[in-house]
Amino acid sequence: xxxxxxxxxxxxxxxxxxxxxxxxxxxxxxxxxxxxxxxxxxxxxxxxxxxxxxxxxxxxxxxxxxxxxxxxxxxxxxxxxxxxxxxxxxxxxxxxxxxxxxxxxxxxxxxxxxxxxxxxxxxxxxxxxxxxxxxxxxxxxxxxxxxxxxxxxxxxxxxxxxxxxxxxxxxxxxxxxxxxxxxxx
Numbered sequence: 001x002x003x004x005x006x007x008x009x010x011x012x013x014x015x016x017x018x019x020x021x022x023x024x025x026x027x028x029x030x031x032x033x034x035x036x037x038x039x040x041x042x043x044x045x046x047x048x049x050x051x052x053x054x055x056x057x058x059x060x061x062x063x064x065x066x067x068x069x070x071x072x073x074x075x076x077x078x079x080x081x082x083x084x085x086x087x088x089x090x091x092x093x094x095x096x097x098x099x100x101x102x103x104x105x106x107x108x109x110x111x112x113x114x115x116x117x118x119x120x121x122x123x124x125x126x127x128x129x130x131x132x133x134x135x136x137x138x139x140x141x142x143x144x145x146x147x148x149x150x151x152x153x154x155x156x157x158x159x160x161x162x163x164x165x166x167x168x169x170x171x172x173x174x175x176x177x178x179x180x181x182x183x184x185x
Contacts, residue, residue, distance in 0.1 A: 009046045016042065044154045054171050055151070056105040057095065059144070061172070063112035064091045066140045070119060073132045080122050084115045146170070 016039040024031045048055075067088035074081050091108040094100050120137055123130045147170050153161035 006046065006049060009042055009049070013039065013042050013046065040155065044152075047154060048151060051167060051171065053102055053105075054174060055147075055167075056102055056109065058147075058171050060091055060095050060105050060109045060112070062140060062143065063109055063116065064088060064095055066116060066136060067091065067112055069136050070116065070133055073129065073136065075129065078122075080115070080119050084112075084119055087111050087115045 016035065021032075021035045021039065024035050026032065067084055071081065071085055071088060087108075091112050094104055094108045116137065119133070123133050146164055147167070149158050149161045150164045150167050150170065152158065153164075
């Protein structure tokens, strides 16, 4: 068995297509439907897997940008702001380091998301500062929703996803940090 997920998924797709689905009783509509759903999900995973790291890196970059804008808009120094500032610095550091592990990208995004949520709860009241923070958060949420809708377009559950910008247009170009043996680009 190959250790690479891409090869394993390809093997699973072939097994579903050529062995499992043909063996399912055609009269069992629920089993046919579930088998087709499994096959479609495997194809979605296979299609999106090469972009997952870029997607996660872009998500972290967006949270770092949002956190920076929120920190700039806040004029109160409290525990929520200090926690967001620490999470922002750690997220920016993770993003800047070449070779950060994908799990670390996910963790930094999770931490920033949690702190943005905490801050949103704190500023739920009225006022000019709250309006600015609310606008920043809603804009970021709208962009994230568009990306997620496009990511899941192949499932067919969102007919309007075809009208959204392509994933390639929404994600940064692949990061190329290859160097020569002497360490030069």
